[in-house]
Amino acid sequence: MESADNKTRQQRRRFMENISRAAGGLALFSMGLGIYSRSAGSFPADKIRPPGASANENEFQSACVRCGLCVRDCPYDTLKLARYMDDVALGTPYFEARSIPCEMCEDIPCVKACPSGALDPLLKNIDDARMGLAVLLDQETCIAFQGLRCEVCFNVCPVQGKAITLNRSHNLRTGKHALITPLVHSEYCTGCGKCEHACILDEAAIKVLPLTLAKGELGKHYRLGWQEKHNAGKSLVTPDPEHQYNLPEGVSYDYEGAGLEIKPVDKTKEDETPFNKSALDRLNQGLKK
């Protein structure tokens, strides 16, 4: 009886031992995997995800099954699948703008090919894609900022004239020329990377960065006075005083509008002038009067 009791006790001990060993192993392994996924799962800033990929890398990695169908259907061989030892999460698609940028196909074959929804199937218009944001990172080397005419990034931009515009300013170095510099607008930039690819420098001055890195964000409580005023139709703080100007007759000044306006002189009243029409006649008149 006692030995039987001992036996069950031993069995119980062995059972507990096995269970705790298994639980410990399980906890360690899953924790190790979790920690590894933290470091191996981050997305480097110099790589770009295909169109429709979530800007939240975690979200993308929960959906991407690493099948490579987007890579296969990319007609320009832009997309690549991350291999072992690449700095991109294993088996996930990405591209490097400097080598092959996204050509922004109108039918978006990569998104169509994605079976999992990791590339958002709701993306129907490629202009709505936000793969990243082009940023003119280095004004010191960009030759446009040196006063030279370049504008290559402006010219290759597929969202022409919207995503990159040219900004004219005074060239302080020469004192008499213009600086014609590119300016990126996040409202239109898709992050395709054609500008980075085309940049004539040895190392591109304009680069596509992940949106999270490229964009600032105004504090949620912050209000811009002029926008609020525009929305409300009037100043919300103190009413603007009426502007009054003492101007000659026929001249008006439109504040926040056309500015100084000189009304054309009424032709019918022209004859009423006491002076002669011709300046020469007026001079010849001398001091007769």
Next chain:
Amino acid sequence: MSNIQTVNRKQNKKLKVEVGKSRLRSYKWLLLRRVTQLSILSVFLLGPLFGIWIIKGNMSSSVLFNTIHLTDPFVFLQTLAAGMMAENTLTIGAVTVAVLYFLLGGRVYCSWVCPINIVTDLADWLRRKLNIKSRLTLSRNNRNLILMAVLLAALFTGTLAWELINPVTLIQRELVFGMGLAWVFVLGIFILDLLISRRAWCGHLCPMGKFYSLLGEYSFIRVNAVQREHCNDCMDCYAVCPEPQVIKPALKGDAFSSPVILSGDCTNCGQCIDICAQDVFSLGPRFITKKSETSQSGVSS
């Protein structure tokens, strides 16, 4: 015991010759499996190498004839655990493949499809030929724990954490998309299986294998030992079987027990069928219990 076995093995070799179990027949299932494995891999490679796109993608998810989606249900399960509501195409693909393996035997994936099986089979064969003895015995429970850990990690990180290191999908992917450093993993698994522990990867560690084993627990096609009274205890089947623990209940059970190998761990590889000189084993439907019992009694009487 071991004496009897060696005697029996010698007899079996003679028997094989006498019965006329030709060389080809004793490699029947092995050849069929290799042909299947290599054909599947070749079909995947036809696209990237020759531009013939019968199937596109890789073994994680693919599309057949540009219409039929196929998705690995284990990868799909991980996306679910990571909290992703997948698109219908992925779900349908995963269900299609799951139903297929549910009927054929889950681990048919391991022995008839997965290219790593070629490596681990080679390691095991060399192990036998070179008479390499085990240094380390792993518990088959490890794969259960790893499977749980994989799903837990997906749940907690919200990503497919295991897919960052899964050597199976890594090797499959790099075979189709161009080989990078995946061969390091091939070599690693080969050395592990050859020198460190028998059938260590596929039989003890791989969580995919365990997943497919659970999927095929009730599969329709099974290996059976209907002719089990012909068994002469040579132990050949145990020596070649990647999951030897599954044989005993079917082969050595009492008269009322099913002669069908019911465990989901069985990979339906057919190596036992090939090796057996007595033709004890065969591949067939799961529900043959009654019929075989009568045929068996008919033979013995």
